[in-house]
Amino acid sequence: MTAVIEVSNLAKRYREKLALDNVSLSIQPDTIYGLLGRNGAGKTTLMSILTAQNFATSGDVRVFGENPYENAHVLSRVCFVRESQKYPDDAAPIHALRAARLFFPNWDQQLADRLADEFQLPMKRRIKKLSRGQLSAVGVIIGLASRAEVTFFDEPYLGLDAVARQIFYDRLLEDYVEHPRTIILSSHLIDEVANLIERVIVIDDGRILLDEDTDAVRGRASTVVGDAAAVDAWTAGREILHREALGRVASATVLGRLTPEDRAGIVDAGLDLAPVSLQQLIVRLTQRSGDDAPAASPLAESHGEPLSLTKEVR
């Protein structure tokens, strides 16, 4: 498969901060990506450069093999609604959706209407008067109904309640199955989107920390559950990402792929394997990267020692 987006050695420097540092990526078609990272990690900057809304300081971006800047042919196949998207003051959601329909060739009005209904979006209220959640719903509807070949969702759920978020995840998956396309979902509700995303890109302090299949990421760690003493005995000498205990039962997440001997040992010790929380894994990963690169010199050359976790990626 040819990549829909190729990024090489991308850098973006704001006056005193390097927002993106030597980012190279290849985004495959018909895949749901999770773009994960802390606030200010560079997620929005990256997405806005990929959609030619912002400009790179150096490096190269190809979308469908072409430079997206001022390229209507490429851009009409791409949709990026920002988390803080501004809409015309006088417009109501109905106008915003009508406008979106003009510009996205694959626009599905039925889907838009249905989503508006499900999100209980007041179509004729002026956008200025919408709540934060309703504003997010406008962006989500544009993103889904545009059916662009590459769709970016930048923290699309801000202000949406749990029910509305679930509607978003469900409709996204449904529509994706019927109309496969590339979706890049930036989020810090990692566990909520963990079942949705097929591939994980973790960005931290402007650098790509991880770019891997979700399942492979999960395989990097294991959670064992059972008698606290047995858990502690088995985890001794391993790197523990997370441990919690309730009475005599403990669960511990340890780093590293399990060997057959490990699995045998777990069974012998009377322990069980449980699913690993992607969120814990990624939080831990991001924290460790923070320890490695002292905040005092964010502009220093890329850190010397790659993390053991990310070694295979590089």
Added chain:
Amino acid sequence: MSRILNVVRLQLVNKQTWVWIPLIVLGSALALSIVIYAMIPSDGPKYGGAGQAPLWYFFALGLQALTLTFPFSQALSVTRREFFLGTLLTAIGGALLLTAMFLLGGWIEDVTHGWGVNGYVFRLPWVWESGPLAAALTYFTLALFLFLVGFTGATIFKRAGALAIAVVGVGVGAVLVGVVFVITRFELWGQVGAGLAGLGALGLALWGLVAIAVLAGISYLVLRRAIP
């Protein structure tokens, strides 16, 4: 091309900005002028500048055409070039419409002898002396020029922030003061006055078209690197 026309439709989503407010400005300026003319106890023809109000509104329109719609146009994957051309097209359409109204107003004032009170808002002799076509060109140029001043200013602000707009403003002011100084220093005011009078409304309008082209070029270049 269809995407550029769609930008026109996108701009016109702001119905209040593009339609209702200018109509209110025009209508109330006219109504107030007529009332004032009626109160002036003079039989001679009375002229006023109230007709300028909707023209000046085009400055605000230029500002808003960028600030209200550019960020959203980016979310709709519109290129900057498409946005620029579509917005310019909308402004030209708006200026043409306004010109038509001014012509119509001038014609009504001619027929009704200044709304029955010998007062004129549209049919100003200085503008109309070379005929309705020249008057039309004057109104059109002025509206479009003011639109582009607003649009260019907003674009510079979007691209480079408040400081840049202040620097540009001060720069333009300094140049104007410099020109005034030179004219005064060399005692050229008489010639300048004669020159302007010689140009007439039509000549000024033609120079206005040149200024419009320059502003359009500047705003496009600035917009090309603007970030929503």
